[in-house]
Amino acid sequence: MENVVLVIHLILALCLIGVVLLQRSEGGGLGMGGGGGGGGGVMSSRGAATALGKLTWIFAICFIGTSIGLTVIAAQKSANSSVVDRLGTEQSAPDATPDSGLGDDLLPPPVAGEPAGAPRAD
Numbered sequence: 001m002e003n004v005v006l007v008i009h010l011i012l013a014l015c016l017i018g019v020v021l022l023q024r025s026e027g028g029g030l031g032m033g034g035g036g037g038g039g040g041g042v043m044s045s046r047g048a049a050t051a052l053g054k055l056t057w058i059f060a061i062c063f064i065g066t067s068i069g070l071t072v073i074a075a076q077k078s079a080n081s082s083v084v085d086r087l088g089t090e091q092s093a094p095d096a097t098p099d100s101g102l103g104d105d106l107l108p109p110p111v112a113g114e115p116a117g118a119p120r121a122d
Contacts, residue, residue, distance in 0.1 A: 002073050009066040016059040023052050 002070070002077075005066055005069050005073065009063065009070060012059055012063045012066060016056070016063055019052055019056050019059060023056070
């Protein structure tokens with residue numbers, strides 16, 4: 001169910017991007033208006049703007065709906081577990097530290113002929 005809603009969500013996102021790019025902006029943009037000549041056809045520039053505006057609203061409402069749906073699905077899947085609960089089970093023995101084999105000294109071993117100490121910057 002989650003995969004179906006996710007695929008629909010992605011398709012809506014792509015459609016919403018496409019419809020927004022097709023709209024005429026104030027600067028011209030990528031708008032594919034009704035062309036020149038001012039003919040009052042079925043898809044004049046005003047009619048196309050209205051249809052694309054309505055289509056944008058429809059895609060946006062559906063996109064928000066699928067976003068909320070995915071949030072609800074994710075909340076239901078994780079309702080039985082919590083990050084704090086998982087941390088509590090992993091940290092059952094706070095005194096036990098993993099043995100990394102490094103010991104207490106984190107400096108590299110001294111080179112023959114040099115005293116052990118902090119590395120020099122020269």
